[in-house]
Amino acid sequence: MVKHAKLSHSRLPKSRDLLSKIVFTQPNRPTLENVKWFGSTIARLNDRNGESFMLTRSGFTGELGYEIFCDHSSALKIWDTIMEAGQEFGITPMGNEALEMKRIEAGLMSAGAEFTPDVDAFEAGLGFAVDMKKDYFIGRDALERNMLAPKKVLVGLKTEGTEIPSHNTPLFVDHQQVGVVTSATYSPTLACTIIMARIAIEHSTLDSVVEIGCLDGHIKRIPARVTGCPFIDPKREKARI
Structure with a gap:
């Protein structure tokens, strides 16, 4: 079973500064600093013996944000470590209503x-995620037809x-x-x-x-x-x- 947590941060992003205190990556994995927008890496808490998790630069905040995906048995330890390390940055948990606002x-x-x-990708604002250069994928003909007369x-x-x-x-x-x-x-x-x-x-x-x-x-x-x-x-x- 896997859980995921979302980090919130102030107007001046501190999420990377916070994570740099507690994230350890093996030499064959991308470091925290090298994880680009929508990229990911496998990391551990504090050192090579710490709790394992997947770290991604994704989320619904529109900010410099990260998501952590971990086994349920590791969730409490990781959460407590994040909250403790985040005290100097004024970290505050936020709920779904605040996340929806962001x-x-x-x-x-x-x-x-x-x-x-019942809505195609372009009507949903997701046209950027469709590669129309591909010769074939399911639904391509319908999308191409809709693009001619949106x-x-x-x-x-x-x-x-x-x-x-x-x-x-x-x-x-x-x-x-x-x-x-x-x-x-x-x-x-x-x-x-x-x-x-x-x-x-x-x-x-x-x-x-x-x-x-x-x-x-x-x-x-x-x-x-x-x-x-x-x-x-x-x-x-x-x-x-």
């Missing part, structure tokens, strides 16, 4: 939200209020539904509600205004403006540090 600020897609069985695209929306629409809340222009909300949260950093949405391509231009339909979609509407996504650090420079 994920949406970073414009990172999530299964069941941005990508579902109908929907993933965008960011901002509203001035604090009300957070739920997943699949419809988006309207006048009385016509033009899209749906995929994820939403209130961003303390931006002091507004931010929304990831899948929308008809003709209404996806920056600064276009749509209305978020609440209740039955007609009695109450919340205006929203199309913006860039990710909402923070659009070039994802922080995650590449």
